[in-house]
Amino acid sequence: MLKILRDIRAVAGVTGVAVLVKRDGRAEHLFPAAFTERHTAELLKLVTAAYQRLRGFSRLYLRFDRVTVHLLNQPEYLLLITVLPDIDQEIFETVVNSKISAIARSVAGSEGARAGGPAERGADHAVIDILLAACNGTTRRTSSSLGLSRMASAWRGARDAAAAGQSALSAVDVDPAGQLSLRKGKLLTPSPATIEGLASMIEQFLDNLGTRRTDAEATFYGLLEPHRDLLERHGFFQFLCPAAGHGGHGTRAPQSAPR
Secondary structure: OHHHHHHHHOOOOEEEEEEEEOOOOOEEEEOOOOOOHHHHHHHHHHHHHHHHHHOOOOEEEEEOOOOEEEEEEOOOEEEEEEEOOOOOHHHHHHHHHHHHHHHHHHHHHHHHHHHOOOHHHHHOOHHHHHHHHHHHHHHHHHHHHHOHHHHHHHHHHHHHHHHHHOHHHHHEEEOOOOOEEEOOOOOOOOOHHHHHHHHHHHHHHHHHOHHHHHHHHHHHHHHHHHHHHHHHHOOHHHHHHHHOOOOOOOOHHHHHOOO
16 A cells, blocks of 8 residues: 555655545555644544545545645545645646555455455445445536536435435435535445435436436446446346336446446
8 A cells, every 4th residue: 555655645746645444444644754643633534524524525625725635535445635736737637546446456455354354345335425426426517507506406306206215315415516415424324225215316316307317327327337346236227227117127227337
């Protein structure tokens, strides 16, 4: 892991980098010598609080006087990077994107060693974050043509309809910008019933978009493609069949996001 962090830290303008593992809260980091243990602990506490409050986000920017904190929300971990204002954004993004999968493999490998079993044991609860992040990414990428108000209304209607059949989904909150998160203090267990309820909610949301469904659907499944194996283990795409009205014969997902 430290080798990966050093590669990110080597980018001109990056002043610090840290990985926070969701499963057990442990962290590995490389910060400047000026960062005392107290400073590091306070920053990691701030990041943890932001994640617990918002959860469904894919990326946050926390701007301070001299640095910007980039916070990337991945299924298994949070990646925190502090950068200077004059950083070359293209180089920075290229390097960070090239390390995402390597960090996930490192986290999974260390979890497997600590648990003495399969490395994917800690991945189950990540499926909720993956789905919420894909929902929010779809909203951001399609809201320019539909407007945030309509997107938020479409999500609220879909959430309310799904919650009528699966009460646990009332834990999903929709803000005025159409971004989904879990209400404070609420959790969603990735049970088959919950995954089916989320599939139904997403299908209803897409239907609520009317003629713009096709574009939003392609965006949504594109965002899910890197996590297809995990989602298939939870039966997510299978649950889309009845939700989409296909009666269990074939599913829209493989057509929208082919292997």
